[in-house]
Amino acid sequence: MIEFEKLAAMAPNLCFELPDGTPVVKLGLIATIYFKEGYTTEKKLKVMECFRAFYEEFGEHLKGQLQDKYKRLTPETFEKAAAKIVALGGNDRYELQLTSAASTKEAEAYGISTFNSFELHKDSARSYIKIVLPWNSLQTEAGRIRYNAWISYLCNQVNADHGYGGLSTILPFDFDSYLPIEFELAQKYLGLEVDSMVHSLALELIDYIKGVNWQTIIGASFVRSLGGEDVMRKAFSGRGDIGIRGYDDGLIIQAGQYPQLGELHEGTPAAYVAVNRIIKSIRHSGTRPTSSILTIRRLLRRRQHCSMVCPL
Template sequence: MLQTVPEAVGIPGRLKDQANQLLADAAQCRPAARLGLMTTLYFKHGHTEQIRRRIEECFTHFYDTFRSALDWQSYQRLRKLSPSSFSICRRQVLESSPDEPLLWSISSARPVEAATHCMSVMAPSQSQAATDHSCLKMLLPWSFLMERDGARVYEGWIKYLCNQTQAEHGYGGLVCVLPGDGLRYLPLEYELARNYIGLMVDAGPHMESLRLLDRIKGVSWYSVLGNRFVHQLGGSDRLRSVLSTHSDVVFHTYENGLMIRAGVLPALGGKSEAPSSAYVAVNKVLKPIRVQDTGCLHPCPGRGIGFTEQSTAQWYARFDEKPMASVRAGQPCPQTGHWFSSAMARSRRFFNKGEVMPAFEHLKAERTQWFWTDFSG
């Protein structure tokens, strides 16, 4: 199902407004951050010849598509990117030993700068492959989505990368892009993430990989679920059924699972804005497989400015629905749905919003409490 034409037409404008406000906030700090469109995928068998060949194909496709924007390459050492240096690194990757980890990136910027375009991979050696995921990242400028057919082209990219890596899980959405040469810029990401809940915190996906062996990070614009996670949630048909009332939630399959898109374009959110209803709906479905041992998103928050373990847990729960407060008899129902009262057995029934909650003959109205029950999903 698709959103109505007026709704769809207004979405790019809202995203532009949100992005411009975020960049204005970021510009108050030095260096200014970039707003980027990040794809992060976790996968297995990154030490094998087959998967490393697929990784090389991903890099070649990215290089051929965005060659004019790419200037730097890192494989064993940082070097200027040129057709010859890229060819040399491709060959070295294909000839690399499974006993050696793979660390490779091509980028528009040096580590001391915030990139606009980047593809990077981290794959552990064969001896560590059983206890750690490999991770592939692709960064594009957020404005890529404003180009003609930009959202459709990006969808093709994320599906291609999922197929190439046989992704276990991952996400695609908006991130704060910072220089990659140290931890001193993390307070900026922290401040922006507090104000824009649609922003994915992606400062250290490699560091997070150990926590994400059997859990996912959570909802983003695109949420990638491998088949084992789809099965844990009851299967593809159940997921589609539960989210069928949300016209802006779209499913796509790839060779190893499902991609769930929440909205026509990603939602940054913003100060005083309500969370995206599509993100909230998808988050609710994904919550059972979301990481529970959240740790700390930032390894070394400086001077208390950055994610702590407490604020990290709050960030992961940012799209969780708040518990509905109980309602006393005689008060209007605040939410259409099913409610029950502990004062009477088998009292669960459906109420419309605004309907007066009833009392029971054997109890005074002020002692009768009704409680929300949400059995959907």
């Protein structure tokens, strides 16, 4: 519990509110999964099953639904949105998010979102599905089991190509004004995942994965390129801080019992470094082992007029 207690002590430093009390930056626990063929009816049905399961389990916390615009979430509005997505063609863009946020200006504590690729792109783009949970849900064994079960479920549902899970800054749906805060925090905490613009890497993460975090998801083709499951398990043998579990078409590598923020002066967490050493050849060269700040740097160069709303 020492790692969790340290995380609990640091968590307030990663949360920001507006003067009226609206939370605009939160520390959250995420799982983001990239997958192929999100444009097919079969995959869309699988994704909507994930949304229904999330709604059923966390519905008491969910307030809104985002599809073109924010609206109050009800079983009826959700089913209407799901039906609309399933009926779309292979080259129609769809996006859906269920959230605990009361508006697009507020950072959520619970959420599930998705964004699709086009049939036109075939295998040259990826779709994604992402969940957000409170970071302190990891405090209990039941919470950790629940989180791991969700990762395995999502991976199996969409036949995950790759992905990651861990600590991340959670920004509002209208996140542009708060990207500088995310950027500054990512520079201070090496284990913090930059994940506000998941869609921006959909065309880049084809032959490579984004990087390493507490949970690193690698599909079967990546496992084979690393020498196979037996080789990987042997590489991590003797390390009690790294666990490997399988899903239907790949592996999930967990670095440590709890995720770590990795304060800059302490360096990248040792377990994360050990995982990175083994999977480095399949990691995107433009990202660091624990979080990708490449995309956010590019955006900030285009948005030099942006200023921090909340001081660090």
